[in-house]
């Protein structure tokens with residue numbers, strides 16, 4: 001099966017500091033995959049390389065068979081890859097609806113529009129005219145997720161959706177995932193909560209100090225394997241073919 005997205009030997013740097021040391025990664029259409037790892041392991045940097053927010057060598061990232069490493073973020077969105085950034089990053093001067101409509105600027109068509117989003121998150125319909133930043137953290141996360149969906153991507157990258165949110169709100173946000181994947185969308189989540197990551201995903205990659213320390217099917221990985229990969233002891237289970 002051809003990968004929807006793959007990276008080969010992906011390295012990333014902040015100035016002279018190296019953050020990723022040769023990431024080999026493969027993602028197939030329709031998967032929901034989780035990237036886990038401790039603080040500073042390189043999870044956000046990895047997603048940013050895919051989305052064009054951190055520089056990557058052109059050939060190190062293939063999306064739909066074409067090299068996209070280092071392309072401008074807007075070009076990558078137009079090709080069908082959208083990201084929900086860590087920390088929501090809403091436009092403070094814009095309303096909820098205007099924030100959502102920013103996502104539609106890619107010009108891509110597909111199943112997601114304002115009506116669908118408001119059905120999925122009714123609270124946003126009630127607050128459509130309010131400034132995005134006046135909402136609760138969980139509601140802002142719904143806007144950030146909705147804004148990315150409005151670009152009708154084939155691949156959605158979500159960086160720590162649960163950051164700073166109460167467990168009940170986290171469950172509400174993750175409850176949206178089956179509706180998103182039911183549309184055929186492929187999803188990568190970065191998640192600190194390993195239990196949640198394993199529960200919602202089909203496969204997991206664990207990063208440790210900028211390297212893949214473990215990959216495999218979520219249902220088959222043991223807590224012990226994950227905690228070893230998370231905290232740095234040697235462990236590697238090859239990903240089973242999806």
Ligand SMILES: Nc1ncnc2c1ncn2[C@@H]1O[C@H](COP(=O)(O)OP(=O)(O)OP(=O)(O)O)[C@@H](O)[C@H]1O
Nearest residue numbers: 014017018019037038039040041042043044045046
């Ligand atoms: N803007 C930056 N400038 C310099 N170094 C950075 C920058 N962003 C991240 N780093 C470094 O790159 C490495 C990977 O960080 P990254 O944020 O990708 O990790 P992470 O796994 O997403 O962690 P977290 O869960 O804390 O977000 C770390 O050593 C971090 O200090």
